[in-house]
Amino acid sequence: MRPGSLLPLAFCVGLARAQYTVYQPLNQQIIFGGNPDSTPTAAGPAATYTGAAAYDPTVLVAPSPPNPGIPTQFGVQLYSGGMTNLSRPQSGAFFGFSIEMSVSTHVLGKNSSLINVPFLNLMANVKERAGWVQVRVGGNTQENAELVAAGTLPNNSILAKDYSSTFTATGSHPLAYTSDLLYMMANISDFTNTHWFLGVPFFNTTPFALEIVEQAQTIIGDRMLGFQAGNEPDLYAVPPRTNRPVGYAPADYTGEVGLLVQQTNNDALITQRQNLFLVPSISATVWTPEQVWDTGIVESYGSSLYGLSVERYPNNNCAAVYGSGTPVDVQATFPSYLNHGAATGLIQSYINSSNFAMENNKPMIMFETNTASCSGFPGISDSFGAALWSLDWAFTMAFYNFSTALFHVGGQNAYYNPFTPPPTNQSTFREWTIGPVYYAALVMAEALGPSNASQVVDLGMNDGNTFTPGYAIYEGGSPTKLVLFNFVTDNSTASDYTASISIGGGQTGQPAANPSQVKVKYLRAESVSQKGNFTWAGQTMGNNFESDGRLKGDVDVQTVTCDGNNVCAVKVPAPSVALVFLTDDSYNAVTPSNTITFPTTVQTRTVNTIYIDPSAIETSNGHWGMEDHVGATSFGHKSAATLRRSMPGVALLIALAAGAFVAGRALVAA
Structure with a gap:
């Protein structure tokens, strides 16, 4: 078993502008104090809804049928x-997920021993259809993330954000994380055959912080795919980032990649140096991909590159979220997502690059995408139209010889999430919210299947x-x-x-x-x-x-x-x-007769719960064993403690009022 590994398998159920949103999951650990980011109100009807974007009730008016109508x-x-024109052979895992690093412990799990069961199930669904899954943990918040020793973060957490620091060049507070985040990813891989992308922090290049490469290669092993060398470097000199001087250009970025490769080659703790990095992951806002290729980056460092990567959102909601840019009329914009031209228009910027990647025997990867940057649009990003758009966009990329497309997962204040855990203060009585983009991922996995051909x-x-x-x-x-x-x-x-x-x-x-x-x-x-x-x-x-x-x-x-x-x-x-x-x-090949899923049988919250022998539930109407007990279940109340001690039998509990279920054996935590 790995350090921080899961409960033993004997206890398992039969294996059954670009994106610079600031993410802050509710109740995320604060390192040194300060105030967490304020929660912006939703871009939808603010008079009636001001809660988290992930649950915004805004429903738009569907466009009328075209006139003249479609041929039927x-x-x-x-x-x-x-x-003619068949694409390169594609994997069923083509459609993957990009998880913002700052919310990774909210999505993946608390630590390597307490993994979110719904996340395991979501990945298992794709794995059963495609054979494996691709997930990136990173984004803007990876750019200044620091690996620290276990036990050094408050409350023994594995990921924390430093609110005492001023905003960094990426528009987010610095992150600190421990190696247990990597152990958690490795344990997820053991259950669902998930393969991972991570990122090298590019905030400081003198020298680069390569601990994430050193540790991930050891901990995650052959399920570690590659490391992003910078996230949207074309925006490094653009406010609010400005962590590079005015005039920072593709040649400057290529020079920094050269320094990264040199430092990597001299690092004895990095065992795999070939096919390691992804470049340039630009946003298509300032530079074009061709400007980067023209620097000779692939010819110079090709053996060190895992693949070529870009990031693209077709629109942005930055005006509504941050007050910057031009406001978007969401209702008027909705029809632009509801036709094939939306995808074929986007792909034009990358046809040369995908051909260039093929010529250099490298995969072309859409490293981050979704309906709109700055968290998406209410009524569009969370509608069925987004499922159609994302699926058509994915197939268009596959046809034009991309090898992977990763759809972004943000925090509670993102409309476009493929899946959203409940707020941490509601996790004991609410389940997850599954967005339209996740349905598209299932369809894509079945369409391409597990053959990799x-x-x-x-x-x-x-x-x-x-x-x-x-x-x-x-x-x-x-x-x-x-x-x-x-x-x-x-x-x-x-x-x-x-x-x-x-x-x-x-x-x-x-x-x-x-x-x-x-x-x-x-x-x-x-x-x-x-x-x-x-x-x-x-x-x-x-x-x-x-x-x-x-x-x-x-x-x-x-x-x-x-x-x-x-x-x-x-x-x-x-x-x-x-x-x-x-x-x-x-x-x-893609229709399993017996779906492998994971039940929740461990509860991290044990306050305000009552322990009942499952056999008593099976053989009674719920009154047996309670006849002589009157009292409260409030924490610290004497009758609550007496009640828990006096109930017959000992059983693992999932609080029935929380909407979970009792299963036969222990696996991982809610």
């Missing part, structure tokens, strides 16, 4: 043996209609899946369309697949403006505060019988995404 009957011709092609179907994009997935030269979008909201069904799918006329002379039937899973909601209760194949994560990370409900998979000519007519309701499985093998 059209053919989709696939070819055996492959199609899936190739994507944008079909330009329906004569390139922007509201009805579609993609084909090929493996080994044969089409295995189709992904069909309908961005329109129309409850009259007049905008539902039917795609008639046929396979034949192989471009390499191979015989056609000609399935006699196909299976279809749907990502559904009533409207693009709907919030919560989305369904994937009939299952849901519910509304705010309703999820333990497991899909709920019965699986709903439609079987479509093809006609005598082996043409398969698949209906795509407005709005929805249809994932069409063309072979039984492609369906079985």
